[in-house]
Amino acid sequence: MSALGGGGGALRNASTALAISSTESFAGTPSCHTKRVRRPPGSFYWLHAVTPAPPLDTTTLKQLVFVSDYAESMIPPEIGPPKSSSQSPRSPSGAPFLSISVTDPVKLGNGVQAYISYRVITKTNLPEFQGPEKIVIRRYSDFVWLHDKLADKYKGIFIPPLPEKSAVEKFRFSAEFIEMRRQALDIFVNRIASHPELKQSEDLKTFLEEDEEAMERIRSFETGIFKKPADLLQMFKDVQTKVTDVVLGKEKPVEETDPEYEKLKHYIFGLEDHLTETQKQAVRLVKRHRELGQSLSEFGKAIKLLGACEGDSLGKVFAELGSKSELLSIKLQKEAHNLLMNFEEPLKDYVRCVQSIKDSFSHRANAFRLHCELTETTKLKEINLEKLNLMRSDKTREAEIEYRELKAESEEATRRFETIIKRMNEEIVRFQEQKTAEMGLAFHLFAKGQAKLANDIADAWRSVLTKIEAYSLSSGHD
């Protein structure tokens, strides 16, 4: 993808790349049309986050992140006048913005204790933040802390997924892995910052602003005492089981029967299967490109040695063939890298997002069960209370207090369940728009990269053909 070649000028190149077709341009980029784009929030993350630019440019690139109708009604968080920008802001100075970069991965510590730290740079003019710019150092477990907190507090919302926890030991500090993880973390935190509910969370502020010692204390403290969301779920499950066993006398868990919801679950499970398979195939495709490139390189070397045997013009033809082979080998390796970053990684990200949705399914199912059981229990307690009232028993007052408490719990459980439904409905709409747009883009880049590679290959061989034909003519072999 020469359009996304790295180094300086990445910004210009990215803009040019976005002028792929008039359908994908948007306002705010220097050399593109200033057209409003009906892009859902979060699109183009991959295009821009992955452009290999020096840290200086990532902030400017965030400006390109997205433009959407969403931004009309909401605070467009990442549009704004970063200081070191070469382009003019979309909105006049003063409009609210929140722009975050995860940059500068640095290896700290030694041996098995070694880890990567990142610089998290927040630029904002929102009053709730400490100041216009804040830089903190964070490590992967800090991102995990933020994710888990949000997952616990905002059930029903599809929490942006984290990149995988661990990797094969020898790969853990490779340049490629570090860069892929950095990008994924950058995308993670920006998705949170652009989500209407999540971006208002206190935990996000803590993550972006606390100094490193405070962050470490918070993280360790919470890990110790604060039960993981999974543990909380387990507590709920235990309650449910008790209630179920006692009250309903059944083993079968209670489940929603909403046909629309069933359809959604069916779609998501199918999507996960197919995405996982496609991602697996994408990985293999990357590998095959690399292998073909490697073989072409060795082939080119062998041809050159052969050409050195022959002399004169035939030898030159061989040398030309050998050089072109080596050149194409490099192009193939580049395309393999391009496929990895711009196609296989987005697919992996899509799979993670789908798994985040499945987490919401679990939360919804648990909330539904709790709501059902508490509703049932409350009803029974109400009946019991009536009985006691009629009997004018001593236990009436006690039972009434218990009843009121249980009713409050039940109403709370119902409220939580309904919140989850409401959130999920909104989230599904966001997800559909965003992910299908991102997938469309990823496939566009895929086809484009492949077409360009094939073109370059065809050109290289045609130039060799020309030379071979010239040789044949000159040596009388026609």
Add this chain to the structure above:
Amino acid sequence: MIPPQEIGPPKSSSQSPRSPSGAPFLSISVTDPVKLGNGVQAYISYRVITKTNLPEFQGPEKIVIRRYSDFVWLHDKLADKYKGIFIPPLPEKSAVEKFRFSAEFIEMRRQALDIFVNRIASHPELKQSEDLKTFLEEDEEAMERIRSFETGIFKKPADLLQMFKDVQTKVTDVVLGKEKPVEETDPEYEKLKHYIFGLEDHLTETQKQAVRLVKRHRELGQSLSEFGKAIKLLGACEGDSLGKVFAELGSKSELLSIKLQKEAHNLLMNFEEPLKDYVRCVQSIKDSFSHRANAFRLHCELTETTKLKEINLEKLNLMRSDKTREAEIEYRELKAESEEATRRFETIIKRMNEEIVRFQEQKTAEMGLAFHLFAKGQAKLANDIADAWRSVLTKIEAYSLSSGHD
């Protein structure tokens, strides 16, 4: 491969002959591989069709059935009788058992045998050999008898060489008292040997790389096919126009997979096989080096021995010994042998010099063609791939426009 100049009007050809009718021609085809026999005895037989107007042949057309060992017989006979000539090489003797009857292997072998026999038929000296006529015309039972007979009694050329070597060793030990073998010191010949050995190394390496390239094309094609299937399933999840885009991407991937497999096959037949053939030809040249070296040694040693015998004879003459007559007879016999050995050596040199010129022209032309076809095939494949992806791009852009992403 460039068919060597078997000019002639083959009857079932779609091209007009180069020379007018009546001009001498000899045209041979090796066709129709058929599996005969059972189990471990199974083998492939080929139809060998000879069309000619040369008077020394039985008739205008002759069809015989031959198997691989018949070709080997012909090769070994020629190698023995025409030392110094680069005998056209045979395809390899054996193959991995499970591959031995695969369509691809059979076709590659058939082509190689066809090229083999036509190269003989177009070589100015080899085409006049009686063994060629035997091969082309004898009925199958006669051919089998000849082949078995000769395999039994007729010592392989290697055995004959060994006999010569034994003679040489005896003579050397007795006469010269040295162990070091005698070698030519012709600088031009040294240059040639150096070139040929280097060529063999580089060709072998290139051929190995070509094999790997074929394999990589196949693997990429296979991966693209599975990728296409996965994309199609994914597209079936999404509905409407995005689903159609996915379906298009999936279909194109599968299409390109087929093209890649085809190109892999093309590379195998039109590039890797010619390279392998080139390696075999070079090994045939090395065989000639061996023959020349042996002939040179024999010539040197017999020349030396003859000289010594001549000196001895002179002595006996002066002494008026009884052994003079016997010695004179021995001397004359040895001198004849020596002259024969010298003559053979000089024949080899002469042939090799002619052969080298033929080889250079022919092989570099064939290599030029093979590389031409290689670059052409690769360029066409790349073009097809580029076209396929561009059509996908068009559809993706149309989708983006229609679904309001503008």
